[in-house]
Each structure stands twice: as C-alpha cells, then as structure tokens.
Amino acid sequence: MQASGYFAGGVLALGIGAGLFLGHGVASAAPDAGSSVQKSVTKPAAKSARQAGRPTSARTQSRRPAARQAAHSAPRLIEKTSLTTTVTPDVSVILPPMPVVNGASFTVSGDFMKPFATNFVAAGGDPADSARFFFGDLAVKSLDTLAEDNIPAPQVRLLLGNLAASGYFGGIWLRDNLHATPTSAPAITVPAAPSPAIDLSPSAIGIRLFDAVSAGLTGVAANAPDWAVSAVAHVSVPVLLALYGYNRGYLQVVLEHPPAGVPSMQDTLACSGFLACNSTAFPLELATRYDSALGKLDDPATPGWSEMSMWTTVLQGATGAGKFVWEGLAQAGFSPASYTALVQLSSAYLMVSKAAVLSSMTAYADGDAAIGRSSLRLQAGLWMWSGAYFAGLASSVARGTIPKVVVI
Structure with missing residues (x-):
C-alpha cells in the first residue's frame, strides 16, 4: 500500500508539474495528455491491494509500465530560441568653431565625444536635445571619469576638452536663454574651422586662464608627491566652498x-x-560619493576636520552672494522653453561642486592621497568647465551657436 502511494504521489506530482508548465505557456502537451495522466494516477490506486501482496520485484515490475506511460504522457518541452539584435546608432558630432581648441591641459575632439553621443542615443536620449547631451551628460560623465583612479594623461586631456566645449557652448546657450522671450533663431551648425593663430578676444583669454589652472592641477595629480597633493587639496577648500x-x-x-x-x-x-544637499533634477552617484565627510564636519574628531568645519561655517555666506546676483537676473524672467534644462544643468553643477569640496576636505583631513589625486583631477575639470562657461557668456557669436548630435 505504501509503495503504491509513493507511486501515485510521484505520478500526481508529474501531473501538477505539467499543469504548471502549461499554465505558464512554457510547454505544450499532446492532445490526450490530460486523460493519460489521469489514468496513470487512478489505476495504481485501484490495484494497490493486489500489489501489496506481491514480492518486491513483482511490485517493481508492475510500476515500470505505468512509469513509462506517465513519461510518455508527460508534456514535451518545446525549446524556443529568441534572437535579440541591438543596433548601435551611427552618430556624428558637429562642433561650431571655438576660440581655443587646444591648450596646456586640454584638446577638443569631436571624435572623442562620439562614443559619449552614441551611448546617449542608444540609451534613449533625444539627439535633438543638444542641451541635455552637451551641457549635461557629456560634462557629467567626463567629470565622473576624471574622479576615478589612475586616469592616463592622454585621456585626461581629452576629457578636459569635452568640458571646455561643454562649458563654452553652455555659456552661449545660457546667454541666449536668460530672458523670457528669446529669439527663435535656428541653431547654427557650422563645421569646425581652424582657430586663428592668436585670438585676444575675452572668450579666448578666459579659456586660456582657466586652462593654466587646470594644467597645474592635473600636473600635481599626476606627478607630485603625496604631501604636495595634500597641500594643494588643502588650499583649494576655501575657494571650492x-x-x-x-x-x-x-x-x-x-x-x-x-x-x-x-x-x-x-x-x-x-x-x-x-553641504548636505542632494538633487533629483539630475541624479548623480558622484553627488553622494563623499558624503561620509558630512558626519566628520558635524562632529570633528581631529584638528584637520576642525579646520574644515571652521571653513564651512565661515563660507556659508557665499550662498547669499549667489542669491543677490541672481535675484537681479531673475527679475527679467527665465525662458519657459529652457527652464527645465536650466534647473537640471545647474543642479548637476552644484552636485559636482559639492563632490569636489568634500573630496578635497577628505584628502587633506584624512591624509588620503589617492582621493586627493582624484579630487585634483575633478577640480581641474570643474574649473575648465566653469572658465569656458564664462567665456561663452562673454562670447559675441551669433545666437543659437550650439553643437549638435546627428544620427546618420
């Protein structure tokens, strides 16, 4: 009786398993599968009394036909192979002329930007949304890469080139969109042309000044001893705050x-x-990467962190300066068409600034040279981005001068 019960339970389990497969659409059964499974469950139960009196070998033999029947009536799995093809978009980056495309710390390269643009479009980004890509994604991903460990010097130069272009054209875009009623001039997408040998325009001078700052920071990050990295991170804290x-x-x-x-x-x-701010307008992992420093600022346990806490308290007044300047600009109103992009890009800039200052504090107060080198590269990118942005604001180029991503 016990053996026949095990047998019936086993076949019943096969039937339940078959039902689950059928219910989920994973397998298909023969047309008579249901009746065959039902017979394989009920017949052994009806004969259980006779089987109980047989020798073990006889009972085993009596189970074999039923087992074969159950196996025969079990659903046949149908394997389905689905092929997914991912098509990588073929894009090109069109950059209008810039006053400076090559400096001590950076080189602007449309070819280097192309993989960034390809990934942006492949991830669902709108190639027509130049502001989101050039002033948002391109800048943020370049800054995030600069903050990694052991970046090769040629890559640092090209990443800083991304930020020079992002900042310069971002400044032009902001200049065009600070007012509530911008003109509807179409974007200018003139192919890049060689820059003059000597350009003494305010934009060119501004870019070269910040290029010198970035070159100094990347040089220290790459070649200076640990104590020098800590010293530079230390003196940069008040400025970054x-x-x-x-x-x-x-x-x-x-x-x-x-x-x-x-x-x-x-x-x-x-x-x-x-410093304990976060933004959902343009979410960044970099924004919270160094947040462990916030607790050390609130409850400093070393002289280094006590000094960092003091600087933080003193320079909170800079917020008032920013408000004062922009309250005047806000009176003219912001462009409705570009307001969301303005908030997103400004939020990203604030979060990168936060990461730069907290990483510099950590490098000095904790004596962490590895974070210090990453922080100095991040600072170099931030200053290049900022300097080129002011150069764009001061530029006299026509409205609508903006780079483009073109899907070929």
Whole structure:
C-alpha cells in the first residue's frame, strides 16, 4: 500500500508539474495528455491491494509500465530560441568653431565625444536635445571619469576638452536663454574651422586662464608627491566652498522663480545643511560619493576636520552672494522653453561642486592621497568647465551657436 502511494504521489506530482508548465505557456502537451495522466494516477490506486501482496520485484515490475506511460504522457518541452539584435546608432558630432581648441591641459575632439553621443542615443536620449547631451551628460560623465583612479594623461586631456566645449557652448546657450522671450533663431551648425593663430578676444583669454589652472592641477595629480597633493587639496577648500555656496544660492533663486505656466521644481533640491544637499533634477552617484565627510564636519574628531568645519561655517555666506546676483537676473524672467534644462544643468553643477569640496576636505583631513589625486583631477575639470562657461557668456557669436548630435 505504501509503495503504491509513493507511486501515485510521484505520478500526481508529474501531473501538477505539467499543469504548471502549461499554465505558464512554457510547454505544450499532446492532445490526450490530460486523460493519460489521469489514468496513470487512478489505476495504481485501484490495484494497490493486489500489489501489496506481491514480492518486491513483482511490485517493481508492475510500476515500470505505468512509469513509462506517465513519461510518455508527460508534456514535451518545446525549446524556443529568441534572437535579440541591438543596433548601435551611427552618430556624428558637429562642433561650431571655438576660440581655443587646444591648450596646456586640454584638446577638443569631436571624435572623442562620439562614443559619449552614441551611448546617449542608444540609451534613449533625444539627439535633438543638444542641451541635455552637451551641457549635461557629456560634462557629467567626463567629470565622473576624471574622479576615478589612475586616469592616463592622454585621456585626461581629452576629457578636459569635452568640458571646455561643454562649458563654452553652455555659456552661449545660457546667454541666449536668460530672458523670457528669446529669439527663435535656428541653431547654427557650422563645421569646425581652424582657430586663428592668436585670438585676444575675452572668450579666448578666459579659456586660456582657466586652462593654466587646470594644467597645474592635473600636473600635481599626476606627478607630485603625496604631501604636495595634500597641500594643494588643502588650499583649494576655501575657494571650492565659495564656489559651491555661490552656486547653491543661484540655484535656489532659479527654483524660486519658475516662468509663468511652468511647474515649480523646488522639490528637486533637498538640503539638511550647507553641504548636505542632494538633487533629483539630475541624479548623480558622484553627488553622494563623499558624503561620509558630512558626519566628520558635524562632529570633528581631529584638528584637520576642525579646520574644515571652521571653513564651512565661515563660507556659508557665499550662498547669499549667489542669491543677490541672481535675484537681479531673475527679475527679467527665465525662458519657459529652457527652464527645465536650466534647473537640471545647474543642479548637476552644484552636485559636482559639492563632490569636489568634500573630496578635497577628505584628502587633506584624512591624509588620503589617492582621493586627493582624484579630487585634483575633478577640480581641474570643474574649473575648465566653469572658465569656458564664462567665456561663452562673454562670447559675441551669433545666437543659437550650439553643437549638435546627428544620427546618420
């Protein structure tokens, strides 16, 4: 009786398993599979009394035909092979002329930008959204890469070139979109042309000045001893705090003054302290990478962190400076068409500034030279981006001068 019960239970399990396969559409059974399975369950149960009195070998032999029948009636699995083809978009990057395309620290290369653009489009980005790619994704991914360990010098140069182009054309874009009623001039996409041998325009001078700063920072990051890396990170902290504070102030003004008919985005910025800010407008892993420093600032346990906490307290006033400047600009109103992009890009800039200052603090106060070298490269990118941005604001080029991603 016990043996026949095991047999019936085993066949019943086969039937339940077959039902589950059928229910999920994974397998298909023969037309009579249901009746065959039912017979294989009921027949052994009816004969269990006779089988119980037989020798073990006889009972085993009596199970074999039923087992074969159950196996025969079990669903036949049909293997389906699906082929997924991923098509990589073929794109090109069109850059209008820049006042400087090659400096001590950077080289602008459309070919180097092309993989960034390809990934952007492949991930669902709109190639027509030049602001999102050139002033957002390209800049942020370049900065994030600069903050990694052991970046080869040629790659650093090209990443800084990305940031020079992003900042310069981003400044032009911001210049064109600061007012509520920008003109509708079409974007100019003139192919890149060789720059003059000597360009003494404000834009060229501005880029070269910040190029010198970036070259110094990347040189220290690559070649200086650990103590020098710590020293440079140390002296950069007050400047970075002032930059962060100014940008936090101006972002708050932008968030407080959405154009008429444009939903507020104030809830995208959350701050529980001067440096304890995060943004959902342009989410970045880099924004929270060094947040462990925030606890050390709140409760400093070493002289180094006590000094960092002091600088943080002193330079919180930079937020007021940013607000003061941008309250005046906000009176003219922001462009409804570009307001969302302005918030996103300004938020990304603030989060990168935060990462730069916290990593510099950590490099000095904790004596972490590896973080220090990454921080100095990140600073080089931030200053190149910032300097080129101011150069773009000062540029006299025509409205709508902006690079483009073209899907071929």
